[in-house]
Amino acid sequence: MERERERERLEREKERDRERERDRGDRRAGRWEGASSRRPNSPPPYRRGYDGPGRRHEDAHDEGGIPPLVSKFVASLPAPQAFDGPVFRTDDLLTLFKNVSLPSRSPPPSRMRSRSPPRGGRPPPDYGPYQGPGDRGPNRRGSPGCLLGLRSMSRLSLQDVRVKTLAATRPTTPRDISGTITLTKEEDSICTLLDEFANHLRGSGEEYKGVECRIAGGWVRDKLLGIPSNDIDIALADIMGTAFAQKLQAYMVSRDLEDKSSGRSGTIATIARNPEQSKHLETARMNVLGHEVDFVNLRSETYAEDSRIPEIRIGTPLEDALRRDITINALFYNIHTRSVEDLTERGLPDLRQGIARTPLAPIQTFQDDPLRVLRCIRFSSRFGFEIAEETGNAMQQQSIQDALVRKIKRERVGEEFLKMLKGKSPLLSITTIERYGIYDTVFGVPPDIIDKTTGSQRPQSTGIHAASILCSFLDLVSTPLPTPHPELLKQTREDHGLRQRLIFGAALTPWKDMTYPYKKGHLPVVEHIVKEGLKIGGQTHFIPAVPRLFAAHKRASNPSLDKFDGPSQRASIGLLLRDGDVHNPRTGTHWSASLLFSMVQDLADLIDDQNTLNDVQAQRVVETYNVFVDRILELDLVKSIEEPPKLNGKEIGAVLGIKPGKEIGIYMDHVIRWQLEHPGESVDVCKTWLKELQQSLANGGSGAATPPAKRARV
Known part of the structure; x- marks a missing residue:
């Protein structure tokens, strides 16, 4: 040793x-920089x-000059991430630091306010990825270091949010399309029957020599994509649909086929010609072996300059294919040869490549029927296809957009947009509408209304960003945005109509500040767009639910708990949730959806000219709503939102000895507030309190509570 x-x-x-x-x-070589600054008698410098x-x-250095423990620590760190934020100037950082409020230290446990457990023994909710008010989404650190870190100092790019949300929600379809169709047993039986009958008909007379049956349009497209379809449309050559159906009915009766499938086969219904609904020829609908089948003849169309209603004549299969909106909808399935026919020679390639393209020159196609612009957008969004460049360029032509306004009734525009909302990717549809410059054409307000409006229209991009933020929340897309409370998303998963109304409302964000004169008052412009601009107000609660989303935002914006300080926080919050604009199942509004929409609008209000959001401000907005929802659950208010008043109008009148009138309504407001303040109390206790309140008011007192400015929903 x-x-x-x-x-x-x-x-x-x-x-x-x-x-x-x-x-x-x-x-000697001149490389020495002077004597060491080490003081005399100090310990020698650290040497390897x-x-x-x-x-x-x-912790001795290795041969590379790095201590082994340091090397081990560095190796344990995660791989470095590329910095995706902007480069900050010093003055930018100083300004941001001044605006950041550091979280205060938690008080000692002895001084912390204890929260009573929720009523009814309800267990704490399982928040899943959300972990309470401190949850900040991808940045879930609540320390000062997080607030002052570069990531929190960055501005959130809404373009990034949109791209990620579209990527996560964009529909996908197979590309390895063989060009052959596999029939189900029922489809094979129908095709066999129609083939046999067509052969029988061709042999019955010279005028039927050219009769052929083809399945047209969407059924062929969907079957090639592997999507089940029951929408069987038969395109007939050299015979009208009604005549063919009548002869088919007689043929089925003669062969005792009318009783198959519960005896419904053979029943014929005639769909009258209705050009405004794109029914340009009379169609015969018949139940064939248990399936609804439409029969219509092949046709060619010629359009006048100022009308989308064409002149119709019987056409060839090629003419019928060329008149259709896009190539993937122009495919036929020949029942006799059991093969797919691509007469445009572009349908199958476009289906494989995921392209939406018009069969003819797009300018001609859209001028003939401008509604095809919206149909092209709808189908491209439905399948996640790209719109061909020449087709997209034609959509942006002012002449096409003018024709869409001039030749198409607003009901038809509304129907197409409603189908987009019900589709797989409504955000993609709305984004495509904005991309090709027809946002104002679809949602726009007519000049006679816009000239009378008050308020200013926001940029169209505001609607796209609001819809992107909303869809990122609804579809749980991983974005830089914070995570909303799961209770805000729960109802939208159960109610698809509610989801559609939220997305529709987000798309109308550019007009949310605008009103127009109506009778003796003013109405929101968004209400005019839904009710008159798109004519879809009566369907699935779009009126009044969509305008009420914006009204609810005005009441529920920035729901900081400080706003509800008072004698009873439970009553104050409960009255907000019971407000008819915030929650009313009869009109399609739900408190959680109203708060979610209000949060999206608060975030949209923070968008700057560069289409970005301040990270810290966005976190603060979402956290405010999350804390508010936590408080709603802690107070067990959800079941109180739709709870009927303890006393109705007649009972109040009987207890107080007053006649029906405004006074009953005032006392009804007091009853609702009282029952929110005293959950679980009996009706008898309420009656006793009500008499005391009446006496107090008679003596000049202010009562136990002040009625709200707007009546709560009862």
């Missing part, structure tokens, strides 16, 4: 001698492997 120590000591002496020699060489006499430091 002593020999080893002596050997180490000699090695250290030799090392010091070598260092002195290197220093002398540096002085040295930790005092006879010992090697446990």
Whole structure:
């Protein structure tokens, strides 16, 4: 042992001698920077492997000059991430630091306010990925270091949010399309029957020699994509649909086929010609072996300049294919040869490549029927296809947009947009509408209304960003945005109509500040767009639910708990939730959806000219709503939202001895507030309190509560 120590000591002496020699060489070569700043008699500087006499430091440097423990620590760190935020100037950072409020220290446990458990023994909710008010989405650290870190100082790019949300929600379809169709047993039976009947008909007379049956349009497209379809439309050559159906009915009766499938086969219904609904020829609908089948003849169309109602004549299969909106809808399935016919020669390639393209020149196609612009957008969004460049360029032509306004009734525009909302990716549809410059054409307000409006229209991009933020929340897309409370998303998963109304409302954000004169008052412009601009007000509660989303935002914006301080926080919050604009199942509004929409609008209000959001402000907005929802659950208010008043109008009148009138309504407001303040109390206790309230008011008192400015929903 002593020999080893002596050997180490000699090695250290030799090392010091070598260092002195290197220093002398540096002085001679002019590389020496002066004497060491180390004070006399101070410990020697740290040297590789040295930790005092006879010992090697446990963190001694390796041959690369890095201590092993440091190397181990660096190796354990996660891989470095590319910085995706902007480069900040010093004054930008100082300004941001001034605006950041650091979280205060938590008080000692002895001084912390204890929260009573929720009523009814309800267990704490399982928040899943959300972990309470401190949850900040991808940045869930609530420390000052997080608030002052570069990530929190960055601005959130809404373009990034939109791209990620579209990528996560964009429909996908197979590309390995063989060009052949596999029929189900029922489809094979129908095709066999129609083939046999067509052969029978061709042999019955010279006028039927050219009769052929083809399945047209969407059924062929969907079957090639592997999507089940029951929408069987038969395109007939050389015979009208009604005549064919009548003869088919007689043929089925003669062969005792009318009783198959519960006796419904053979029934014919005639769909009258209705050009405004794109029914340009009379169609015969017949139940064939248990399936509804439409029969219509092949046709060619010629359009007048100022009308989308064409002149119709019987056409060839090619003419019928070329008149359709896009190539993937122009495919036929020949029942006799059992093969797919792509007469445009673009349908199958476009289906494989995921392209929406018009069969003819797009300018001609859209001028003939401008509604095809919206149909092209709807189908491209439905399948996640790209719109061909020449088709998209034609959509942006002012002449096409003018024709869409001039030739198409607003009901038809509304129907197409409603189908987009019900589709797989409404955000993609809305984004495509904005991309090709027809946002104002679809949602726009007529000049006679816009000239009378008050307020200003926001940029169209505001609607796209609001819809992107909303859809990222609804579809749980991982974005830089914070995570909303799961209770805000629960109802939208159960009610698809509610989801559609929220997305529709988000798309109308550019007009949310605008009103127009109506009779003796003013109405929101968004109400005019839904009710008159798109004519879809009566369907699935779009009127009044969509305008009420914006009214609810005005009441529920920034629901900080400080706003509800008072004698009873439970009553104040409960009255907000019972407000008819915030929650009313009869009109399609739900408190959670109203709060979610209000949060999206608060975030949209923060959008700057560069289409970005301040990270800290966005976190603050979402956290405010999350804390508010937590408080709603803690107070067990959800079941109180739709709870009927303890006393109805007649009972109030009987207790107080007053006649029906405004006074009953005032006392009804007091009853609702009282029952929110006193959950679980009996009707008798309420009656006693009501009499005391009446006496107090008679004596000049203010009562136990002040009625709200707007009547709560009862």
